[in-house]
Amino acid sequence: MVDHYAFSSQKIEEELEKYLSLHGAVLGEEVEEKISECIGVAGWNKFEISKEYEVTSKGKEEGAKINNLLNEAKKLMIEKVTSQTST
Numbered sequence: 001m002v003d004h005y006a007f008s009s010q011k012i013e014e015e016l017e018k019y020l021s022l023h024g025a026v027l028g029e030e031v032e033e034k035i036s037e038c039i040g041v042a043g044w045n046k047f048e049i050s051k052e053y054e055v056t057s058k059g060k061e062e063g064a065k066i067n068n069l070l071n072e073a074k075k076l077m078i079e080k081v082t083s084q085t086s087t
Helices: 002-007 008-028 029-045 056-084
Strands: none
Touching: 002 008, 002 029, 002 056, 008 029, 008 056, 029 056
């Protein structure tokens, strides 16, 4: 799974930039920060593929970080929606 994030870093970066430009205004500051950080990590991580087309150890670490940031953003979005529907 982590390798997927490393190999897909450029696509992740591009798609999250689009998502943020379309939905940033309604996401809330915390979610926007997580997604922005994820964009930055993905931007750097796209260079963490070796000449043999293998993910470097740094790439694996950064892939895990992308996964964690996306999960944190998802959790924050769910909490926001839940709090809005329960009031």
